[in-house]
Amino acid sequence: DIQMTQSPSSLSASVGDRVTITCRAGQTISMYLNWYQKKAGKAPQLLIYAASSLQSGVPSRFSGSGSGTDFTLTISNLQPEDFATYYCQQTYSTPLTFGGGTKVEIQ
Amino acid sequence: EVQLVESGGGLEQPGGSLRLSCAASGFNFSTFDMNWVRQAPGKGLEWVSFISGSGGTIYYADSVKGRFTISRDEAKNSLYLQMSSLRAEDTAVYYCARSGRVTLFGVLTITYSDYWGQGTLVTVSS
Numbered sequence: 052d053i054q055m056t057q058s059p060s061s062l063s064a065s066v067g068d069r070v071t072i073t074c075r076a077g078q079t080i081s082m083y084l085n086w087y088q089k090k091a092g093k094a095p096q097l098l099i100y101a102a103s104s105l106q107s108g109v110p111s112r113f114s115g116s117g118s119g120t121d122f123t124l125t126i127s128n129l130q131p132e133d134f135a136t137y138y139c140q141q142t143y144s145t146p147l148t149f150g151g152g153t154k155v156e157i158q
Numbered sequence: 159e160v161q162l163v164e165s166g167g168g169l170e171q172p173g174g175s176l177r178l179s180c181a182a183s184g185f186n187f188s189t190f191d192m193n194w195v196r197q198a199p200g201k202g203l204e205w206v207s208f209i210s211g212s213g214g215t216i217y218y219a220d221s222v223k224g225r226f227t228i229s230r231d232e233a234k235n236s237l238y239l240q241m242s243s244l245r246a247e248d249t250a251v252y253y254c255a256r257s258g259r260v261t262l263f264g265v266l267t268i269t270y271s272d273y274w275g276q277g278t279l280v281t282v283s284s
């Protein structure tokens with residue numbers, strides 16, 4: 052199984068901040084990496100697919116980068132609606148593993 | 159508009175069975191692979207199972223292999239998860255998700271879950 056490790060597990064930030072979340076795969080996964088946003092009581096929402104492609108309808112302040120084993124999700128100009136938990140997921144091979152999540156909280 | 163609506167969750171005793179359904183609309187269901195993903199209370203997301211659009215390819219997480227069965231009915235535009243030998247650790251909100259795909263550089267076909275249902279809660283407890 053491919054282990055996905057996210058860091059940090061939580062962070063506090065203010066509206067307008069730039070936030071960076073990292074995800075490391077236990078083996079190379081090329082660009083088979085997606086990012087999701089999860090709010091309590093809501094379905095997960097796809098933000099970024101294939102490491103750096105912005106899903107339709109997702110604000111451009113979200114961006115992704117990386118390939119191989121190291122990936123980054125960046126939220127520029129953090130907005131109130133962005134306070135949520137973020138997950139990376141690899142789809143290189145089954146089982147399709149998720150990272151442990153990063154909770155972005157209001158400072 | 160793409161819609162996925164799960165149903166069938168509820169309270170079940172350990173060792174019992176439940177069948178989850180996911181009604182799909184707004185897209186050509188038979189041409190899309192589908193996944194089940196769950197989230198236990200206070201925990202992260204966990205992929206459960208995958209079925210290809212044709213139904214010919216199926217995968218399971220080790221945690222449910224031999225106990226859960228994924229299937230689909232094209233005539234009903236529905237996805238199912240038959241859950242048996244339920245355990246307390248199966249308690250979670252279960253989501254169905256459509257699997258989209260993109261091909262990069264003509265060689266990399268990358269999949270992702272682009273639409274999700276609202277989830278259905280399964281509680282396993284005596």
